Amino acid sequence: MHSSARIFPRPNLPPAQSLRADTYNMYCLMPTDERPTTNDASPDELWMEEALRCAQRALEIGEVPVGAVVVRSGQIVGRGWNRNITDSDSTAHAEIVALRQAGATVGNHRLSDCDLFVTIEPCAMCSGAMVHARIKRLVYGSDDPKAGAVHSMMQVVNHPQLNHKIEVRCGVSAGRSAELLQTFFKNRR
Ligand code: ZN
Numbered sequence: 173m174h175s176s177a178r179i180f181p182r183p184n185l186p187p188a189q190s191l192r193a194d195t196y197n198m199y200c201l202m203p204t205d206e207r208p209t210t211n212d213a214s215p216d217e218l219w220m221e222e223a224l225r226c227a228q229r230a231l232e233i234g235e236v237p238v239g240a241v242v243v244r245s246g247q248i249v250g251r252g253w254n255r256n257i258t259d260s261d262s263t264a265h266a267e268i269v270a271l272r273q274a275g276a277t278v279g280n281h282r283l284s285d286c287d288l289f290v291t292i293e294p295c296a297m298c299s300g301a302m303v304h305a306r307i308k309r310l311v312y313g314s315d316d317p318k319a320g321a322v323h324s325m326m327q328v329v330n331h332p333q334l335n336h337k338i339e340v341r342c343g344v345s346a347g348r349s350a351e352l353l354q355t356f357f358k359n360r361r
């Protein structure tokens with residue numbers, strides 16, 4: 173079980189708008205403020221705030237606004253947002269991008285001491301990647317009835333026949349992630 177007493181400090185990062193593509197990696201390696209936050213929001217909500225910021229960046233480049241961060245020992249080690257169109261890459265979902273960066277940062281494809289925060293319920297591909305990466309804990313925002321592979325459309329995460337178990341918390345800042353997606357699809361019509 174995940175210890176609820178664990179304290180995640182608020183990431184001390186510049187606002188997303190000030191990040192340029194070439195400084196993207198650098199910020200992931202920046203030390204975060206280790207002091208416990210005095211903000212009323214729970215640590216999960218604070219990390220989700222970063223994931224939402226990533227989702228906003230996807231929106232800005234015309235991608236489906238989904239964002240993800242990988243957190244290890246109170247620090248962001250990977251960040252991602254959808255880049256399917258930008259990279260002509262069907263696998264470039266926010267979670268995959270964040271997992272790749274986390275693996276490179278940590279120097280290990282196994283991320284068993286890492287938590288992944290994503291704005292929407294992960295699809296089958298991303299859920300599978302999280303199992304391969306041995307992610308410890310998954311926190312996500314809104315459910316995805318059409319493609320969610322935690323429980324909505326199918327179950328990949330914590331499938332009974334898989335050995336690796338991931339602690340899951342859902343519904344964190346769900347309204348805001350759903351709102352971003354609704355804005356995106358409304359503007360496309
Ligand atoms: Zn996915």
